[in-house]
Amino acid sequence: MTYSKNESLCADELASLQFKRLKETLIRVYNLVPFYKEKFDKLGIKPSDIESLEDISKLPFTKKQDLRDNYPYGLFAVDMDQIVRIHSSSGTTGKPTVVGYTEHDMDVWSEVMARVFTMGGLTSKDILQNSTGYGLFTGGLGFHTAAERMKIAVIPSSTGFTSRQLLLLKDFKATAITGTPSFALHMAEIAETEGYDIEKDFHLKVGFFGAEPASKGLKEEISKIWGIDYVEVYGLSEIIGPGVASSCKHSSLLHINEDHFYPEIIDPKTGEVLPDGQRGELVVTTLSKQALPIIRYRTGDITSLTRTPCKCGRTLARIESIVGRADDMLVINGVNVFPSQIEHVLSNIDGITLNYQIIAKKKGYLDKLMIDIELNENIMSENIRELESLKKSIQHKMLNNLYINVDVKLVAPKSIIRSEGKAVRVIDKRRSDEV
Numbered sequence: 001m002t003y004s005k006n007e008s009l010c011a012d013e014l015a016s017l018q019f020k021r022l023k024e025t026l027i028r029v030y031n032l033v034p035f036y037k038e039k040f041d042k043l044g045i046k047p048s049d050i051e052s053l054e055d056i057s058k059l060p061f062t063k064k065q066d067l068r069d070n071y072p073y074g075l076f077a078v079d080m081d082q083i084v085r086i087h088s089s090s091g092t093t094g095k096p097t098v099v100g101y102t103e104h105d106m107d108v109w110s111e112v113m114a115r116v117f118t119m120g121g122l123t124s125k126d127i128l129q130n131s132t133g134y135g136l137f138t139g140g141l142g143f144h145t146a147a148e149r150m151k152i153a154v155i156p157s158s159t160g161f162t163s164r165q166l167l168l169l170k171d172f173k174a175t176a177i178t179g180t181p182s183f184a185l186h187m188a189e190i191a192e193t194e195g196y197d198i199e200k201d202f203h204l205k206v207g208f209f210g211a212e213p214a215s216k217g218l219k220e221e222i223s224k225i226w227g228i229d230y231v232e233v234y235g236l237s238e239i240i241g242p243g244v245a246s247s248c249k250h251s252s253l254l255h256i257n258e259d260h261f262y263p264e265i266i267d268p269k270t271g272e273v274l275p276d277g278q279r280g281e282l283v284v285t286t287l288s289k290q291a292l293p294i295i296r297y298r299t300g301d302i303t304s305l306t307r308t309p310c311k312c313g314r315t316l317a318r319i320e321s322i323v324g325r326a327d328d329m330l331v332i333n334g335v336n337v338f339p340s341q342i343e344h345v346l347s348n349i350d351g352i353t354l355n356y357q358i359i360a361k362k363k364g365y366l367d368k369l370m371i372d373i374e375l376n377e378n379i380m381s382e383n384i385r386e387l388e389s390l391k392k393s394i395q396h397k398m399l400n401n402l403y404i405n406v407d408v409k410l411v412a413p414k415s416i417i418r419s420e421g422k423a424v425r426v427i428d429k430r431r432s433d434e435v
Helices: 011-032 034-043 053-058 064-069 103-119 138-149 162-172 181-193 216-226 339-346 384-402
Strands: 085-088 098-101 127-130 153-155 176-179 206-210 229-236 241-248 251-256 261-266 280-286 297-303 330-332 335-337 352-363 366-375 406-411 426-428
Touching (some): 011 034, 011 053, 011 280, 053 261, 103 138, 138 229, 138 241, 176 181, 181 206, 206 216, 216 339, 216 352, 330 352, 330 366, 335 339
Parallel strands (some): 127 176, 176 206, 206 229, 352 426
Antiparallel strands (some): 085 098, 229 241, 261 280, 280 297, 352 366
């Protein structure tokens, strides 16, 4: 079942709609956003020069730093009296990126999120516990507004307060939940500690998770522990928030709402557009945004694109789960390593949990990669030989899969600090004085 007819357009119909919206967007940014007019003029390009979707590769990229440089409203294409919502990033690495929404943009956001909920099987009969952060972060309110418009009852629990989350889940009988994968695991741990019977005490049937990468093994573990369908949700505040893409029940690949967000995959180093099926950096152009239209936004997320039809009937292109980020990829002695690759290896090893932390350090002039991994409570053993054997097995599998030597440290269950938001998986100490 689809929410919108645009999810199942034939290729020609979709391309026609995309090109129409692209042309409208280009005229809009050229006439209303000085930043883009200057960029286009520098390249000698006018909106009329773009005669096909393939010509989009002639257009300049937009980067996160461009939003920071034009802080707060320099990239807006409307006057402030048309803005009905403002969100922003935390700004922990510089000035925050600020995004605005017109009433039309809010309708688009609610529509693409309604598609997400429909993929998860939600109707007005469901109750959604929204355990995603509210506030300037786009996550919580992105889920909330769309759910209300679909007449789904929303419990705005936000993040944190795990014991209260569990109490609400049980007493309010939520059938769906949102949050990060790491928080879902954390809640399951606390539920066990506090004596809940997950199968009997809760009524969940589906979870909508995002904001951090998750391997196939992690998704399967969450589905198994909670007894729910796992719907992966992908989004970026700069583009709209959650709802740019999501998975359905027929595939782990994510349907990208390309009637609103035109996707490309490029080589992160050269900027060259790559063919379908090849991994590279995801670039997105908004096709229907009014307040903050963005041309060829470099997301920094590494994925691949496929146009193979899905069994669900949607004809939208699909992306694989984000493999990692072009800008936080670890390069260990010349080898590219993504945290999700490490997690994939760990998810196929018995005796450990998927609570881990990756630490990159320097040893002399060489990089050194270490992983702290929590043992499973069920096999917690004082037998040094058994633990040493498990450690060597993990190191061997890491070498076979990642082609690097990894120093593994097995730690006690629940000894790694938990996060109620995005899990802190990687600590890179190579630029610090710690060695």
